[in-house]
Amino acid sequence: MASKKDESQWSPERKRLKIQSTDTPQTLPYGHNRGSAPIIPTSYDSMKKKALKAMFEHAEIQLTPLHQQMSYLRIKKEKLLLLPGHCSKDDEIAAQTSLNLIDEQVDFIQNQVQSIQEKYLISMEILKAKFSFVPVHGQTYYLYQKGNERVLMLVGPNQWQLDSHTLYIATVKLMADASWHVLAISDEIELDFEALKKGGKS
Incomplete structure (x- = not known):
């Protein structure tokens, strides 16, 4: 390593190169030689796209089984409504009880769907929101x-x-x-x- 006395005799160009160099290149926040991998900061737009994709996938995963349940209940209700009019009183009571239960299940599922849609919409609003900090995972x-x-x-x-x-x-x-x-x-x-x-x- 050059002494302070030796450095005082360096040319301006060599001093400039010295300022731009380091004894610990592994600590530099950028690639320091031709073989280094490029370090590209993640832009906020790419983060928003990633978040949007993740939210859409979450909503789809949650909504798909609910829609399947709704289809199943709709078919079941149609079958009950097609029961012959000459069925016994007990069959009528059982059918009406089943219809009431189906209606309750449909209401419950519709509330779940609305809740998921509202949360998805709120998440979309967050992506439009202004803030002066970098959001941290888990916060x-x-x-x-x-x-x-x-x-x-x-x-x-x-x-x-x-x-x-x-x-x-x-x-x-x-x-x-x-x-x-x-x-x-x-x-x-x-x-x-x-x-x-x-x-x-x-």
């Missing part, structure tokens, strides 16, 4: 409506005083696959849900 965040835009924050609605122009929408968590898991949705948001679909507050 909980809070989605708000401020004026005509969505804002993602680290602070919950109970931790600060909301002004008249700010509406709490949902509590969400960033998962390892870059998808957003909706933990809670504001009760008030049901009144504004159609507005969320249109991209604005009613």
